[in-house]
Amino acid sequence: MVKIFNRIYNDYFMKSRLKEYEKLILDFINNDYMFITISDYKKLKDNDKHLIIRHDIDSDLAIAKKMFEIEKKLGVKSTYYFRKQTCDKKFIEEILKYGSEVGYHYEEIATFCKENNVKTRDNIIKNMDKIKKLFETNIKEFEKEYNLKLTSIASHGDFINRKFDISNAVLFDENLRKKFNKIVEAYDSVIEDNIELRISDCMYPNFWKPVNPIVAIEQQKKNVLLLIHTRWWDKAPGERFKNEILRLFRK
Numbered sequence: 663m664v665k666i667f668n669r670i671y672n673d674y675f676m677k678s679r680l681k682e683y684e685k686l687i688l689d690f691i692n693n694d695y696m697f698i699t700i701s702d703y704k705k706l707k708d709n710d711k712h713l714i715i716r717h718d719i720d721s722d723l724a725i726a727k728k729m730f731e732i733e734k735k736l737g738v739k740s741t742y743y744f745r746k747q748t749c750d751k752k753f754i755e756e757i758l759k760y761g762s763e764v765g766y767h768y769e770e771i772a773t774f775c776k777e778n779n780v781k782t783r784d785n786i787i788k789n790m791d792k793i794k795k796l797f798e799t800n801i802k803e804f805e806k807e808y809n810l811k812l813t814s815i816a817s818h819g820d821f822i823n824r825k826f827d828i829s830n831a832v833l834f835d836e837n838l839r840k841k842f843n844k845i846v847e848a849y850d851s852v853i854e855d856n857i858e859l860r861i862s863d864c865m866y867p868n869f870w871k872p873v874n875p876i877v878a879i880e881q882q883k884k885n886v887l888l889l890i891h892t893r894w895w896d897k898a899p900g901e902r903f904k905n906e907i908l909r910l911f912r913k
C-alpha cells in the first residue's frame with residue numbers, strides 16, 4: 663500500500679529533482695572525477711577517479727533531454743540507452759554531436775512475449791533463434807537509422823523477463839558478439855569487475871540504492887557507476903497515466 667502511494671506521489675506530485683542532479687554532477691566534478699562513457703571502460707584501469715553515468719531511457723524523453731542540457735552546461739559526458747519506443751532522432755544526433763555515447767536498450771525477448779502472448783518459458787526457448795535474428799536486424803537498423811556504429815548496448819529489464827526468469831542479455835551470444843565485435847554489453851564483466859561502487863536511482867522516498875552517491879565521493883571510490891532512469895527525477899502525469907493504461911490493456 664505504501665509502495666502504491668509512493669509511486670503515485672512520484673509520478674503525479676513530486677517536485678522536480680533536476681537541481682539535485684546538477685548539484686550531484688558538480689560534487690563529482692569538484693572532487694576530481696573524470697566522466698567517462700561505457701565504451702571508455704578501458705580507462706577504468708587508469709589511476710584517476712572515474713564516474714560513468716548510464717541513462718536507461720525507459721520513458722520520459724523530456725526529462726532525459728533536460729538531464730542532457732545539464733550535462734552539456736557542466737561539460738560532462740555520459741551514456742544514453744534508447745529503447746525502440748523512446749528513440750528520438752534529433753535528440754540522438756545532438757548527443758552524438760556533443761560527444762556523449764548513444765546505445766541500444768534492447769528487449770526483443772520481452773517484445774516477442776508481448777506480441778505473441780507467450781505463456782511459458784519453453785515457448786521462448788523454442789523461438790530463440792527467431793528472436794536473435796530479430797535482435798540482429800534491430801541492431802543493424804538502429805545503426806542505419808541514426809547513422810552511427812554502436813559501441814555499446816544494454817539489456818532492458820521488463821516485468822516479463824522477471825516473470826519467465828530470462829534476461830534479454832542472453833540474446834547477445836557468442837555468434838552475435840563475433841559479428842558485432844566493436845560492441846560491448848553494459849553488464850559485461852570487463853566493465854562490472856572494474857566498478858568499485860555501482861549505484862542505481864530508485865523511487866521516492868529512498869531515491870538511491872544501495873547508497874546515496876555522496877557516499878562514493880566521501881569514501882573516495884575510484885570507479886563509480888550511476889544508473890539513471892528518467893522516471894525517478896520528475897513527475898510526468900500525462901505520460902505516466904498513458905503508460906499505465908497501455909499496461910493494463912496488455913495485461
Ligand SMILES: [Zn+2]
Pocket residue numbers: 718719720767817818819
Ligand atoms: Zn530499461
